[in-house]
Amino acid sequence: MACPVCKEQQPEGFENITHGQGPEGNMDYIIMGVALLIVGYTLVMSIKYLVKPKERSQHHIKNIVLDKHNLTD
Numbered sequence: 001m002a003c004p005v006c007k008e009q010q011p012e013g014f015e016n017i018t019h020g021q022g023p024e025g026n027m028d029y030i031i032m033g034v035a036l037l038i039v040g041y042t043l044v045m046s047i048k049y050l051v052k053p054k055e056r057s058q059h060h061i062k063n064i065v066l067d068k069h070n071l072t073d
Contacts, residue, residue, distance in 0.1 A: 006018075006020060006021070009022075010022040010024060
């Protein structure tokens with residue numbers, strides 16, 4: 001939470017988030033937007049490939065674990 005002085009200096013929508021001044025100009029908003037897009041894209045892609053890795057080769061290293069698990073059941 002921001003202190004009262006920092007809260008007054010931050011732009012609308014960014015009040016009470018952190019100490020210090022918030023974005024000062026349009027370029028700061030563009031940088032934040034691009035960073036959010038990159039983080040969002042990597043999050044979506046990492047979840048996608050964790051759920052469905054699309055690796056079907058019988059010699060893939062994951063099959064060592066899967067084969068051992070099936071043998072002990």
